[in-house]
Amino acid sequence: ALKYPRLSPFVIPQNSYWGFTTKPIVTLSVDLIMVVRSGLLEVTVNDFSKTMLRNRQVFTSIDPLLFHGLKEDFNKGILNIPLHEGARTFLDRDEPSFLERYAELGGVILSIVIAIFSGLVSLTKWQAQKKKDKIDEFYEDLMNIKNTIPKIKQIQEGMTQVKRVQRAQNKAFEMLIAEKLVANDSFRIYMELSKETINELRGKMRLIKMKQTKATS
Structure with a gap:
């Protein structure tokens, strides 16, 4: 755990996995990590993080071990991997602005409007x-x-x-x-x-x- 800060001691309780663990098991745990492509939008990752963390109780009711240790105030300083900007903005409570949230949708709408306008101009000229x-x-x-x-x-x-x-x-x-x-x-x-x-x-x-x-x- 000293060499790899993301690891920490953990005990799997007896009978935690439907009888497969007949006695407590001492092991190591690691923070839940989700890997995404570099081009994924900040807003998407922000919303995903919000959904997962704020519905922790729902997931825990399904399986208590599913999100064991999942928390919003983990120490980002111990990470030795890049933290996506979308996750950082959620953890820092830096909510994306309206323009940032709907920038992609706005771009699509603008493209459609330009295409319609160009079509109308072409039709008028024709x-x-x-x-x-x-x-x-x-x-x-x-x-x-x-x-x-x-x-x-x-x-x-x-x-x-x-x-x-x-x-x-x-x-x-x-x-x-x-x-x-x-x-x-x-x-x-x-x-x-x-x-x-x-x-x-x-x-x-x-x-x-x-x-x-x-x-x-």
Whole structure:
């Protein structure tokens, strides 16, 4: 016991282990030691120590020898092994703060919140890009119509193209109401450009009509 301070003389009483000890046995006892991994949280070890020591009577009622000698005021100075910080804070009555106790849970919650926020941002960007792609389709169709204006030879061709632009305008407004398009600068520019295209088509039809009138006169 002098050489190894954690050992102390101990007598196992007669008939302590269900008749296996037929007479008292002189032996050595050692403090109860629980080995944990180095990365185990202080709060976890603190709570475990609290549970074990404060429920000593319950465990003793199960088996009087199970926690014989288990106490909260043992001499930490005789230890020649590292004492976990969680056990030290319990023995020193240095209770972990609210932040220390729930730091891990808070980290998980924060990660979830960040993931949800990132997902919402990505979803918003995706929806905005989807709406932009839609208005780009209207622009492309309108530019194709504008490119055909110089090639129009008949009034009926011009009327067909005017109706095509007007149908596209109506469709754009319907999608705006259904929130599939956004009333931003791109949408307003498209509407102005579509009106300009209709005016160009009507101007082209007037020129064709004038030529036809001159040809018949």
